Amino acid sequence: MKADGGPLMQLKDLRKSYRLRRSLAERMRGINRTVTAVDGVSFAIPRGGILGLVGESGCGKSTLAQMIVGLLAPSRGEIEWNGIGLSTLSGDARRVYRRGVQMVFQDTHSSLNPRKRIRVILREAVIARGLSRSAITPRVNELLGQVGLDAQLLDRYPHELSGGQRQRIGIARALAMEPSLLVADEPVSSLDVSLQGQIINLLRELNETLGLTIILISHDLAVVARVCDQIAVMYAGRVVERGTPDKVLTAPVHPYTQALLDAVPRGLERRGRQRTVLPVEAGETPGGCHFRRRCIHAMPECSDHDPELETAGSEHEAACLLVRRLNQASPK
Ligand SMILES: Nc1ncnc2c1ncn2[C@@H]1O[C@H](COP(=O)(O)OP(=O)(O)O)[C@@H](O)[C@H]1O
Ligand SMILES: [Mg+2]
Structure with missing residues (x-):
């Protein structure tokens, strides 16, 4: 799917440093230690495709993902969304952005509230999106269908589901916000290889049927190789190679x-x-x-x-x- 009107998002020289905890001796001497997790990343995220972000653990993928979804502020650089700088957004515009860019996490145990039934988890997401009362149940059912799950799961708790089913619920909850960008951070890393393929195929299906732009993050090149239209390889906080899979792979x-x-x-x-x-x-x-x-x-x-x-x-x-x-x- 090719884009009109330029890229969905433009990352411009993004940087993020974390300040590390200091020992007493370091504090007394006024020494600060920082780690630069993302070190000058610039690229455009085209509309409607799947971008794979790959690199070994610790190279800065999650830090970059959290800046993209607005959970972390960059130390330097800017993210432009439809041509507008995120740092300039305030109030309503920021809320619209946060809703339009959703994240799916690796660890479905901690990202889904264990004390709530699936029905409640999904209803809350749909209500947060502002749907009217009568539209809530049909929308919950629609979301379940979109992620390939049966309505009989609605009365279960997250721990009663398999890892693959929980990840589908995580995706459904993100879809409830009707995002234009989904950032999936290691969505299949805790799943068996056979389930990995199913979740990856689901992402491709959602990309095609909903026109959803997806950033698929993995430390495993074989995962991104399967579905991505573009691949960016990160090493030590930088993108070292980028292009279509036929080039990069x-x-x-x-x-x-x-x-x-x-x-x-x-x-x-x-x-x-x-x-x-x-x-x-x-x-x-x-x-x-x-x-x-x-x-x-x-x-x-x-x-x-x-x-x-x-x-x-x-x-x-x-x-x-x-x-x-x-x-x-x-x-x-
Ligand atoms: N909250 C934090 N405080 C300090 N250092 C962090 C924090 N989060 C990540 N880091 C460090 O930043 C680097 C990049 O981490 P991360 O973005 O999680 O990489 P990846 O997702 O590729 O594994 C690592 O060296 C990690 O230890
Ligand atoms: Mg990570």
Whole structure:
């Protein structure tokens, strides 16, 4: 589905740092410690598609997701929604935004209230959307149908449902708000592989039938490879490669994406070469490319140069000195 009127959302140099807890000695010496979870992310989210955001645990995916849905304020940068900066929204406009951008979480145990029956959970969501009394029950039934569940589940409590059913309820509750963007943060990571496929297919179905734009977040490249129209690969708070799946998955240019792909055991075609990343001790990489200490292609210049995304072909971008070299050798 192609968009009219530009992207749904534009992320502009988004950054988020967390302040870490300090030891007594650090407090006495006035030392502050911070961790930069998202470190300058810029890209457009096209309308009507499924964007996959992938990267290993701790690379900043959830932090980025929480900024997108408005749960966390960026330390720097801006999110534009239909061309308007989120930081400029106030009151009603902010509420409209928060309703229009919904999130689905990995952990359905903590995201659904264990003391409420499914009927109550869904009714509350529908009421929050402002439906009239007579419209509530039909809408709850409609939502259940949209996520492929039977009305007999309505009288159960969340713990009486399977993990897959609970995740469907989480999705139905988000849909109750009639969002235009759904951010699904590791929605299938706690499910068996067979159930994972069903939930991923449901997301694709909702994307197609409702025209819902979806950001699908996973640490598992095989999950995003199945349904996404666009894939963004994150490493250490930055997007290192971005593009359509046929580019990112079959012709990756960033050494990190190449290593991720080599780690996928099934479901994707195995590649000829085996690449791995080098092990690295924890800690910040001072200056230069964030990946360089784990990169098998690292060059001395990678220490001075923090690469930005640049074109690696049509609908394909990567942040790597190798790409820049190629572009300089044969300018497009
Ligand atoms: N509330 C927080 N306080 C301090 N550090 C945090 C907080 N949330 C996340 N972090 C740190 O930020 C980095 C990115 O975390 P996160 O966004 O959860 O990554 P991901 O979702 O990709 O696993 C990690 O180093 C994590 O430890
Ligand atoms: Mg996360």
